[in-house]
Amino acid sequence: MAFFGTVLNTVGALFLTHAVYSTHEHTATFASTPLPLDITIEMLASILLLSLGIVISFAPLKPIQHAEWAGQISRGGRHGEGQYTREGEEVLSEGDQYAFLGLDGGIGGKGEGRRGFWDVKGKRREYEEWVRSGGKN
Template sequence: MTLISKSITAFGSLLLAHACYSAQEHSALQSFRAATSAALTSTPTAATSLPIDIAIETVVAILVILIGLVLGTSPLRPIQWREWAGKIEREGEDGFKDNKGQVNRDYMGNPFDFIEGRPNFVDIRKQRKEFAEWVKSQGQQQK
């Protein structure tokens, strides 16, 4: 995604730079022609406006860059607390990455994590059984 947006933006910038250079050349040529024709024939030439192709190129370049930049924005996040928490629950860190694939700095994890770790709800018998098995396996390995 980010490569697409970057290449579109780069292409648009190239077009815009070309349009800018063309417009500059056009105005320079215009002033040069006005100066020479005034010296030669002394008939004032009307200053022509920008050629239509440069104008079209400018507008197209702006639209292309616009699409590239919009595609390059980082994904939005839901503002409703319930949707936001549901998204974390469903997607975890994957839903909170920016375009470079890095998890955002202000991502603070599942808001329900503290519920999972409450001491009252720890299954102590299961943990004891697991510990006993672990001890047994350690003992077998040492023999």
């Protein structure tokens, strides 16, 4: 779809340039006569093509309904979109914006929310136990 949009955009831009050029030439040579119909039609057609191309090649829109939008985040999870920072970390798509509340793991869950209250001692103990048990799963 993105390819089709680019083709439409290119063709539209070419027609638009041509129409503008023709208008310029026409007014330069016959200053007092009205613009011929074909130039007007070409101009309108090129704008139509360009608008269509822009709409088609645009990134997919986000759902308007809250439930659908949130559901999309829950279903798909966070995934990379091919952009990386200088350190080599991938920039991920939008995630659960309420993850900072840390209420996703249930009561006494071990999530990473609530960074202000991050329990460094507990996390260290968990890691040490994992290492001592042989580092399984």
